[in-house]
Amino acid sequence: MDSFKAISCWSAPRPGEVEEFERHYWEVHVPLAAAIPGTVSLTLTRTDEGLEGAPPSYYRVAETVFESREALAAAMRTPQWAALRADAAVMHERFGVTLANGLGTPRPVELSAGG
Numbered sequence: 001m002d003s004f005k006a007i008s009c010w011s012a013p014r015p016g017e018v019e020e021f022e023r024h025y026w027e028v029h030v031p032l033a034a035a036i037p038g039t040v041s042l043t044l045t046r047t048d049e050g051l052e053g054a055p056p057s058y059y060r061v062a063e064t065v066f067e068s069r070e071a072l073a074a075a076m077r078t079p080q081w082a083a084l085r086a087d088a089a090v091m092h093e094r095f096g097v098t099l100a101n102g103l104g105t106p107r108p109v110e111l112s113a114g115g
Contacts, residue, residue: 003105004072005106006064008064010058010060012097021095033084037074038071038074039066045061047059
């Protein structure tokens with residue numbers, strides 16, 4: 001069975017609110033995300049720069065892996081998922097951030113010799 005991934009991309013918080021956003025993210029939102037039943041792994045990235053000197057397209061990216069599409073569907077019916085979604089709404093209002101999401105099956109690619 002293939003794993004299934006949820007990718008969430010956050011925009012930057014309003015100017016002057018980065019420190020408070022980061023505090024809320026790590027103290028409230030991340031523990032909620034880490035408590036989602038069926039989660040296999042959770043990888044969080046704060047993008048500090050874009051490609052070739054451009055600004056980054058997203059401020060933060062969260063990659064959550066589940067064993068299957070069905071495992072994600074089951075997780076989405078839990079109180080923990082509801083709590084995570086409710087906190088995301090708080091973050092939208094409090095920090096002016098937006099959230100883009102995508103779901104899919106990861107496919108590893110074999111790299112050519114020499115990387």
